[in-house]
Amino acid sequence: MIPPAPTRPAQLGPLLARCRVARGWSQQRAAAELCAAAGVPTLSRHEVSRWERQRRVPGGFWLGWLAVVLDVPLVVLAEAAAATRRAGTTRATGPARAPGARARSAGRTGPGRTGGTTRGGEARAMTTG
Numbered sequence: 562m563i564p565p566a567p568t569r570p571a572q573l574g575p576l577l578a579r580c581r582v583a584r585g586w587s588q589q590r591a592a593a594e595l596c597a598a599a600g601v602p603t604l605s606r607h608e609v610s611r612w613e614r615q616r617r618v619p620g621g622f623w624l625g626w627l628a629v630v631l632d633v634p635l636v637v638l639a640e641a642a643a644a645t646r647r648a649g650t651t652r653a654t655g656p657a658r659a660p661g662a663r664a665r666s667a668g669r670t671g672p673g674r675t676g677g678t679t680r681g682g683e684a685r686a687m688t689t690g
Contacts (some may be wrong), residue, residue, distance in 0.1 A: 562680065570643045571641050571644070572615065572641060572644055572648060573612065573615065573616055573618060573619075573638065573641040573642045573644070573645040574613045574615035575613075575628065576610060576633075576637075576638070576641045577609075577612055577613050577631070578613045579679065580631040580633055581609075581613075581631065584631070587606070588606040588610055588613070589606040590611040591606070591609050591630070591631075592604050592605055592606045592608065592609050594630045595609075595623070595626050598629055599622075599623075599626045604623075606619060608613055615645055617643050618642050618646055619642065621639075624638045625644060633636050638640050
């Protein structure tokens with residue numbers, strides 16, 4: 562007897578779109594709700610669109626707020642994000658990089674990022690001038 566194939570987690574883009582539409586929200590409204598919940602005024606409907614079209618996959622910070630705003634368990638979104646990354650359906654949005662090259666954080670800070678360290682982890686000297 563062959564065991565049934567495990568169900569694969571949904572990919573993130575269609576899942577986000579279904580959850581948003583089920584609430585009757587536009588992408589603009591979803592972005593506004595995320596901004597209000599996270600206290601970050603800069604998320605636009607364009608980023609929500611990129612997530613839904615799987616041109617980008619949100620990181621842990623936004624996945625957490627998506628779970629809150631869309632009332633979806635975080636584990637469901639995290640599994641869908643991992644499935645999307647494994648499937649390779651996201652496209653690079655910047656200049657082409659060599660395989661395995663890490664993207665720079667562009668000076669942004671947030672969960673898992675420290676703005677005051679260099680790539681090697683040592684503290685960067687802060688100068689005023």
